[in-house]
Amino acid sequence: xxxxxxxxxxxxxxxxxxxxxxxxxxxxxxxxxxxxxxxxxxxxxxxxxxxxxxxxxxxxxxxxxxxxxxxxxxxxxxxxxxxxxxxxxxxxxxxxxxxxxxxxxxxxxxxxxxxxxxxxxxxxxxxxxxxx
Amino acid sequence: xxxxxxxxxxxxxxxxxxxxxxxxxxxxxxxxxxxxxxxxxxxxxxxxxxxxxxxxxxxxxxxxxxxxxxxxxxxxxxxxxxxxxxxxxxxxxxxxxxxxxxxxxxxxxxxxxxxxxxxxxxxxxxxxxxxx
Numbered sequence: 001x002x003x004x005x006x007x008x009x010x011x012x013x014x015x016x017x018x019x020x021x022x023x024x025x026x027x028x029x030x031x032x033x034x035x036x037x038x039x040x041x042x043x044x045x046x047x048x049x050x051x052x053x054x055x056x057x058x059x060x061x062x063x064x065x066x067x068x069x070x071x072x073x074x075x076x077x078x079x080x081x082x083x084x085x086x087x088x089x090x091x092x093x094x095x096x097x098x099x100x101x102x103x104x105x106x107x108x109x110x111x112x113x114x115x116x117x118x119x120x121x122x123x124x125x126x127x128x129x130x131x132x
Numbered sequence: 133x134x135x136x137x138x139x140x141x142x143x144x145x146x147x148x149x150x151x152x153x154x155x156x157x158x159x160x161x162x163x164x165x166x167x168x169x170x171x172x173x174x175x176x177x178x179x180x181x182x183x184x185x186x187x188x189x190x191x192x193x194x195x196x197x198x199x200x201x202x203x204x205x206x207x208x209x210x211x212x213x214x215x216x217x218x219x220x221x222x223x224x225x226x227x228x229x230x231x232x233x234x235x236x237x238x239x240x241x242x243x244x245x246x247x248x249x250x251x252x253x254x255x256x257x258x259x260x261x262x263x264x
Contacts, residue, residue, distance in 0.1 A: 044182070045178065045182060045186075046177065046178055046179070046182065047178070047179040047181075047182055049179075050176070050177060050178065050179055054177075054209075054213060057213065058213060058214065062213075062214045065214050065215065066213065066214045066215075069214070069215050069216055069218040070216070072218060073205060073216060073217070073218065077186075081186060081189065081190060081194075081198065082190065082194045082197050082198045082201070083197065083198075083201050084201055084202070084205060085205070085217065085218065085221065086201040086204060086205065086217065088221055089217065089220055089221060089224065092221065092224035092225065092227075092228060093224065095224075095228050096224060096227055096228060096231065099228065099231035099232065099235060100231065102235060103231060103234060103235055103238065106235065106238045106239065106242065107238065109242065110238065110241065110242055110245065113242065113245045113246070113249065114245070116249070117245065117248070117249060
């Protein structure tokens with residue numbers, strides 16, 4: 001650590017076995033311990049140099065989110081080499097389709113109940129819940 | 133083309149300005165014309181060598197989907213350097229939350245109609261309008 005005169009490298013530089021210089025673009029986002037494991041995935045999938053260029057090209061305020069999403073994409077790709085995080089997109093798209101189908105089915109049921117009651121149509125949410 | 137004795141390189145090799153050898157791992161997935169543009173994004177985000185390793189490590193039956201999802205991730209990252217395709221995941225997650233809320237609200241309305249049809253107690257407003 002800094003007390004000994006030999007500062008610990010960040011997780012990225014630890015993984016890359018290089019000196020962690022002042023202002024290292026990875027240091028704020030990859031801590032010495034867990035950061036090295038996260039960075040290993042990033043390096044394997046994207047390459048350290050590509051990610052360094054990408055982060056350097058962003059305003060520093062955006063780098064934390066960029067590092068987090070890149071780390072997520074890298075881990076997803078190692079976990080599922082064929083689909084990566086796109087598997088998550090497919091699953092969510094399917095969930096949306098299922099929810100929309102349930103919503104349509106419930107709307108149809110509500111219409112039936114309205115007819116059974118003698119109404120021509122189902123009241124709109126605005127009619128049931130007037131704005132206050 | 134093959135007729136002239138100078139086969140066109142695939143889109144990846146065209147972009148990388150290298151000879152497209154027989155059995156090139158990119159050739160089935162990157163055509164000569166549009167493939168070069170798609171590969172440019174892939175090379176910038178992932179690096180040709182990382183993607184080559186990834187595809188080579190997969191059974192050939194899985195490579196088409198892997199190339200397509202990698203191409204999608206690369207283009208999403210160029211379009212949105214901070215969130216990449218994770219922006220799509222966030223948007224879908226929000227859509228799921230909204231649909232679930234509409235579903236709950238519709239279920240509550242259906243309950244009201246059931247009560248109006250035959251039961252004594254009216255639901256309280258909190259049951260009619262769940263927080264959205």
